[in-house]
Amino acid sequence: MSQWNTICKIDDILPATGVCALVNDQQVAIFRPRHDDQIYAISNIDPFFQSSVLSRGLIAEHQGELWVASPLKKQRFRLRDGLCMEDENRSVAHFEARVKDGAVQIKA
Numbered sequence: 001m002s003q004w005n006t007i008c009k010i011d012d013i014l015p016a017t018g019v020c021a022l023v024n025d026q027q028v029a030i031f032r033p034r035h036d037d038q039i040y041a042i043s044n045i046d047p048f049f050q051s052s053v054l055s056r057g058l059i060a061e062h063q064g065e066l067w068v069a070s071p072l073k074k075q076r077f078r079l080r081d082g083l084c085m086e087d088e089n090r091s092v093a094h095f096e097a098r099v100k101d102g103a104v105q106i107k108a
Contacts, residue, residue, distance in 0.1 A: 004098070004105040010037055013104065018068065020044045020055040023108045028095055029055035030104060031079055033066050040079035041095035041106050046070045048090060 007021045007030060018031040027044035044054050049072050057068040060076070067076040067085065076085040082094040096107035 002107050004100075004107050007104045007106055009102055010039070010099050010104055011102070013039070016059055018055040018057065018059070020052065021106065023095070023106050026093075026108065027052050028106055028108070029057075029068070030097065030106065031055075031059060031066075031068060033059050033079070037099040039097045039099060039104055040066065041097040042068070042077060042079065042082045043092040045092065046072055046075070047084070047092060048073060048075055054092070 005023050013019050013032040015032055015035045018029050021028050021030060028041050029044040031040045044052050046053050053071050054068055056071050060067050066079040068079060069076050077092055082092040084090045098105050
């Protein structure tokens, strides 16, 4: 059964950045693209290199969608669902995320 896991306060994540959290033994990259409470969560593991780096990637907007570019070879992953722009066979897991009473929560 899935449950909501409280990770941190929304103010602990600077706008336009990401952080990494361990949720049920999975590394999750949590992104706050803007100054509001909108957040996204995908796997932190870059599937091209099996490295824990996506939370340190650059957030960008392309054709109205938010993406994160891996800091290694710059493959882009869509924040809303983890789709890889360059190779959909290398997409990453997506996690439900929300802010409740100022706390960031991930469903896992």
